[in-house]
């Protein structure tokens with residue numbers, strides 16, 4: 657048996673090692689935007705974030721001053737347009753929601769966002785080459801290949817550390833399946849695979865006990881709503897932008913899941929758009945599926961599991977489009 661003081665030392669050591677493992681500095685690039693602001697707020701509330709670095713070409717110091725008053729232990733600092741390198745110093749996780757939101761399709765933003773993401777990735781490669789990058793800026797199917805190519809050119813690419821954030825599709829699928837079936841959202845988690853736009857979004861409803869029962873026209877309508885749910889927000893905002901609050905929630909949710917993995921927690925699994933061998937033989941280099949997250953980022957990519965005939969059809973429609981989107985991203989950097 658331990659003496660009381662020995663027990664105190666052990667518990668002290670435990671506290672120390674668990675808090676030492678949780679020293680994560682997180683940067684948000686595009687922190688002044690519609691997504692960036694609420695995302696920064698939610699990250700401030702995450703116990704695994706000890707330091708928050710907020711950067712934007714406009715408005716980040718103001719957002720930082722505001723968020724820094726929230727009574728959580730993390731520190732917050734804002735960086736103006738010319739302070740990108742400083743913002744990235746010592747950062748472990750970089751979340752990128754910088755860019756313009758779509759007015760119509762996600763592809764119409766390609767040129768603007770492609771350059772923004774390319775330049776930000778180059779700065780990360782230079783200042784924080786070991787950081788994990790979470791890409792929110794659309795079109796994700798192309799921006800993830802862009803970031804990867806930039807990191808490759810800089811000689812610092814590790815595919816385990818580059819993630820396209822597709823969590824909003826997963827969040828929507830859970831909510832919409834709950835609405836259709838009346839089951840609580842705690843029971844309607846759906847794995848969503850493929851990419852992050854329209855027909856490249858493939859929900860695997862058959863893997864959920866409630867989703868399995870949805871068929872016929874109801875199934876088609878549900879799949880369509882998951883694939884094109886973003887349009888509801890774009891239309892309702894009437895030209896003022898796309899999803900920001902639900903996206904901030906989804907971005908913070910994925911960041912928090914990754915941080916748990918980085919801390920060494922076991923069995924942390926979430927879908928993300930990553931470099932993947934699953935369909936590489938069909939020329940699709942990046943694919944979203946369930947990935948296991950650990951201290952190095954992506955530890956393992958899970959196979960899709962059994963698919964119904966309808967899901968096979970969705971996948972067949974996804975792959976050629978996704979391949980084109982990926983090639984477009986790669987060509988932009990080349």
Ligand code: NAI
Nearest residue numbers: 686688689690691712713754755756757792793794824903
């Ligand atoms: P927004 O226009 O409200 O905010 C974008 C922010 O990026 C602005 O504050 C702007 O100043 C900043 N910015 C622009 N260039 C920059 C640069 N070079 N460095 C740093 N910051 C820069 O747009 P919103 O609504 O926040 O959307 C941001 C991005 O997220 C868009 O590309 C949008 O399509 C995407 N998005 C992604 C989703 C997903 O599921 N992955 C869902 C919804 C939106």
